[in-house]
Amino acid sequence: MKLSDDFFERMKIILKDEYNSFVESLKLDRAKGIRVNTLKLSLEEFKEISPFSSLEPIPWEERGFYIKDDKPGKHPYHQAGLYYIQEPSAMAVVPALNIMPEDKVLDLCAAPGGKSTQAACYLNSKGLLVCNEIEPKRAKILSENIERMGIKNAVVTNNSPRELEKVFKGYFDKIIVDAPCSGEGMFKKEEAAIQDWSVENVEGCAVRQREILESAANMLKAGGYIVYSTCTFSFEENEETIDYFLKKHKEFELINIEKNFGFKSGLYEYFDNENLARAVRLFPHRLKGEGHFIALLRKNSGEDFSYTPLKSNVKKNELKDYYIFLTENLNIEIEENFYLTGENLYSFPKNLCTLKGLKVLRTGIHLGSFKKNRFEPNHALALSIIDRDAKRSVNLSSDSEEIMSYLKGDVIKAKVDDGWCLMLVDGYSIGWGKAVKGVVKNHYPKGLRL
Known part of the structure; x- marks a missing residue:
């Protein structure tokens, strides 16, 4: 299916002299990756038993590897949860959050579970991981992936961000907002992403993303971090959403993400906010991945809340x-x-509230x-x-x-x-x-x- 002319015109504005390189990258096969589940085995152990013809390290995630093989989900090691199939540029999001053991982490838009299962490896069976998905069918898939990876400290919920906010106000140390988006980085993988694309859809996604970020801000404790990401290229869903959020929330600041591995600075020149350069863009013509936007936000002040711990309900x-x-x-x-x-x-995990x-x-x-x-x-x-x-x-x-x-x-x-x-x-x-x-x-x- 042919991509919309409107999409290409918008990308010319975004990319300028890099536009032709970007268009050529769309003709290449998509990059395929897997991420080793270090909750079950070490990287060295996996390399010894790897069923893949080659493993090329993904530079921004030590557990990640590019593979060339087809159908990696058919091997018994996949059923055993030894690895997770994940798009390579998507693996750049969670490392930016610097998750530490004992953190309380929320993945707000979590299905199918790539970033949740990645965060679980950083927690290393300590702390708490709450994985949420609003769509019931996708929440079921998320729960199955949490199970397959053998994660012990995870809670899976099926609620809207507003519903979660009522329970978890000011609760989490780290929050992942991998926001639902227009999916411009998914064109090679999903025909539906091409079919569903329109300027109106882009603008609609941006409105929803702002609402989701609002709930995330209310669930983050003072001193905590939100990593916001999309797999799309539009201004509206990326820099514009972050700029809008920062103007509304003076208690937050944008933290710089290092520009390594071909990462490009956020496109600040179109906004009256040079700090947007602290975000990063991953473009498929600059690295082996289909594309992402990543922004790291720190909450510098906020109220303290108390919680009722969940207690055993069985004698x-x-x-x-x-x-x-x-x-x-x-x-x-x-x-x-x-x-x-x-x-x-x-x-259930310790330190979980009701x-x-x-x-x-x-x-x-x-x-x-x-x-x-x-x-x-x-x-x-x-x-x-x-x-x-x-x-x-x-x-x-x-x-x-x-x-x-x-x-x-x-x-x-x-x-x-x-x-x-x-x-x-x-x-x-x-x-x-x-x-x-x-x-x-x-x-x-x-x-x-x-």
């Missing part, structure tokens, strides 16, 4: 079947921040469900633990027929004692099985099966 004597499961099948103890929703038991009034899809690790006189572990628990945590395990080779059979939902024959088994691919957890007399019943979730 120890109600957890009898869970403790039986734990004793018979695992070698670990799980932090006892228990929360029961219906028959589903979660272990979530009253919010639609919550995942409150930490989904440990499992209480059935009649038994406790059945959840897939999320399997993906959050490692081989030595389980009393029994079955290890399948990534290039074997057995692992493909397991991912299809078939039973597996194995010499293993009866009971729940942690299923592994090349030593990394991928799900549950339950062994009875040398036959392992498959508990890989039906919705995920090949």
